[in-house]
Amino acid sequence: MTVLLYGRPPAVFDPPAEAIQTSPLIPGSAALEDVAPGSAEAAVIYAPPGALERRAVLAHALRALKPGGRIDAMALKDKGGSRLKKELEAFGLTVVDEPKAHHRRCRATVHGRLTGLGEAIEAGAPRQVHETGLWSRPGVFAWDRIDAGTAMLAALLPPMKGAGADLGCGVGVLSEAVLTSTAVTRMTGVDLDRRAVEAARLNVTDSRASFDWADARTLPASGDLDFVVMNPPFHDGGQEDRRLGQAFVRKAAGMLKKGGALWMVANRHLPYEADLNEAFRRVRVVEESAGYKIFEAVK
């Protein structure tokens, strides 16, 4: 029996132990888009917060189900949960909806023809965004715009030299900025989101660049890089989590050689100074404006 799982539902929903994980945010998972149509008996979907992304995920899951297959989808009420029932009904399902642990849980069985799956899949698909000219798709960080903090750091970066990394690279905006320097020999972008990594590979075609789908926190502290650039994440599962960015700061320090430099942008209110000062020899605020801080930290 093939059971698909998308994301990590809280334990109160009894997520299946023997299931194929299909979240793009869990490195090594299968891609929901690649599951053969009509091949699965059940799908348990911890639905993402963005409407376009969520409807596309639900449509992909429904497409993957056999006739008689069951979908069990849940989301926090204020992160799309309150819209789940209507969204599933719009595909032609009869939905049983239940509130549970601040979530809405919606269950349905696939009988007969579903409607609107193609449109929802198309609306969440990868595309070259007109406004930015970059490949991206709903669900990816700042998918249809350039983040203001990223733009600020990209504009302030001095020419980099040698080998480096872009941690939490997204669709590759900072990587592209780094590679304008001919003195860069190699650059690796790393992101937890498979969709971002796929987009970065299309956006940044310079042969000095490579992109990996991985959790930056698990990378080896190689101590051999000349530079790291980053706009670190500060949300985990939709909730602010400062520890993520702090872990990125420590990881960047571990990856740099002595004298190597971290260039980083952060929202002004985030407390990274203590970690920066502990892990680096010299820390300087290069710019502070429009709600952002740009740091240069030398190991």
Ligand SMILES: C[S@@+](CC[C@H](N)C(=O)[O-])C[C@H]1O[C@@H](n2cnc3c(N)ncnc32)[C@H](O)[C@@H]1O
């Ligand atoms: C603030 S965004 C910056 C994206 C991109 N660098 C930019 O400037 O547009 C942070 C990025 O970190 C990624 N991310 C979150 N947690 C991560 C982790 N543990 N390891 C690697 N990347 C992560 C997110 O998917 C997101 O693309």
